[in-house]
Amino acid sequence: MITMDDIIREGNPTLREVAKEVPMPPTTEEKKLGEEMLEFLKNSQDPIKAEEMHLRGGVGLAAPQLNISKRLIAVHVPSNDPENDTPVISTVMFNPKILSHSVQDACLGEGEGCLSVDREVPGYVVRHARVTVSYYDENGVKHKRRLKNYEAIVVQHEIDHLNGVMFYDHINEENPFSLKEGVLVIE
Ligand SMILES: CC(C)(C)[C@H](NC(=O)Nc1cc(F)cc(F)c1)C(=O)N(CC(=O)NO)CC1CCCC1
Numbered sequence: 114m115i116t117m118d119d120i121i122r123e124g125n126p127t128l129r130e131v132a133k134e135v136p137m138p139p140t141t142e143e144k145k146l147g148e149e150m151l152e153f154l155k156n157s158q159d160p161i162k163a164e165e166m167h168l169r170g171g172v173g174l175a176a177p178q179l180n181i182s183k184r185l186i187a188v189h190v191p192s193n194d195p196e197n198d199t200p201v202i203s204t205v206m207f208n209p210k211i212l213s214h215s216v217q218d219a220c221l222g223e224g225e226g227c228l229s230v231d232r233e234v235p236g237y238v239v240r241h242a243r244v245t246v247s248y249y250d251e252n253g254v255k256h257k258r259r260l261k262n263y264e265a266i267v268v269q270h271e272i273d274h275l276n277g278v279m280f281y282d283h284i285n286e287e288n289p290f291s292l293k294e295g296v297l298v299i300e
C-alpha cells in the first residue's frame with residue numbers, strides 16, 4: 114500500500130514533467146495503481162490509520178507524485194456535514210480534462226499546500242470557481258462531471274500535477290494575497 118515514503122517531494126524533476134496519456138482501457142496494473150491511490154487518501158483521512166502510518170490527511174493525489182508520469186489522479190473529498198459519511202467526490206480519473214470553466218475564479222481562503230511540498234507557501238491560489246471535466250474510469254468508460262467550490266479546487270490542483278504545475282506557481286509574487294474583483298474566496 115502507498116505511504117508517505119512513496120510520495121516524491123519538490124526538487125524531483127518528475128513533478129515538473131507533462132505526464133503521458135493512459136491508453137484506454139487501463140491495464141490491470143494501472144487499475145491497481147488507481148485503487149491504491151484512492152486507498153491512500155481514505156487511509157490518510159482515517160485518524161487511526163493516519164496516526165499508525167504517519168500519513169498527512171490527503172484529499173487528492175496525482176500519479177506523478179508517486180514518480181509515475183501518467184495522467185491519472187485520485188480524489189476523495191469528504192462531505193462538510195459531519196452527519197454525512199458520503200464523500201462529495203471519491204473517484205479515480207484517467208486522462209482528466211477540463212472541457213469548460215466558469216468566468217468566475219475562486220481560491221481557498223487559507224491558501225493551498227501539497228503532499229509533495231514540505232513547507233508552507235502563503236498566498237492565494239486563484240483557480241476556476243467551476244469546471245466541467247471529462248475523464249475515463251478504471252473500465253475505460255468516459256464520464257463528464259461539473260464540479261464547484263472545494264472539489265473543483267482539488268481536481269484543478271491534481272490536474273496541474275499532470276502538467277508539471279505546482280500550486281505556488283499561481284501565487285502572485287509581488288503580493289501573494291492580492292485578489293482581483295469578483296474572485297470567490299472559499300473558506
Ligand atoms: C497537502 C494537504 C494539506 C495534505 C492537502 N489536504 C488538505 O488541504 N486538507 C484536507 C485533508 C483531509 F484529509 C481532508 C480534507 F477535507 C481536507 C492535500 O491533501 N492536498 C492534495 C495534494 O497535495 N495533492 O497533490 C492539497 C490540497 C490543496 C488544495 C486542493 C488539494
Ligand SMILES: [Zn+2]
Binds near residue numbers: 226227228229270274
Ligand atoms: Zn499537490
